[in-house]
Amino acid sequence: MSIVLAHAHNPSADAAFDFALAEAVAHHCKLVIVNSSRGAALADPALASDEQLTALEARATAAGVAVEIERPMRGNDADAEVLEAAEQHSAKMIVIGTRHRSAMGKFILGSTAQRIIMDxxxxxxxxxxxxS
Structure with missing residues (x-):
């Protein structure tokens, strides 16, 4: 069993990680962190840096949680990558961070969170x- 964390580099990332880590500790699960980009470019602002992911890995390890980091760059949307990871790792739950976006922003860009929740x-x- 695992807990899959959809990790994007944004203000909700720390809160989502803290929750996912606490759940992984409580349920003795592996934590799978998915940090995805649509393309093959590491310049995507949603991607965390290697240093940021290493720090998350260290925090999970210090808490006694096995952790796996996935950074798929196959051109798929982030929701598809998160849902695939959940299936592959027999996830018991998916944790996502949310942020406030305007209705127009959701209309133009879609909502990764909404697609994950619905699918x-x-x-x-x-x-x-x-x-704050």
Whole structure:
């Protein structure tokens, strides 16, 4: 069993990671972190740096959680990559970070979170960043 974290480099990422890590500890699950890009370019702003992912891995390991990091760059949308990882790793849940976007932004770009929530075969937990 695993918990899949859809990790994008945005303000909700830390809150989502904290929640996913706590759940992995509580349920003795592996944590699978999926950080995806649509193309093969590492310049995508949604991609975390190697240093950021290494830091997440170190935090999970220090908490006693096995962790696997996936950075697929096959041209698929992030939702497809997260859902595929959930299936491959027999996920018991998917954790996603949410952020506020305008209605027009959602219309033009779609909503990765919404597609994951609607298409997942397992529970999805949406975590928002704390108010500053």
């Amino acid at each position: 997942a075969d397992v529970p999805v937990v949406a975590v928002k960043p704390p108010k």
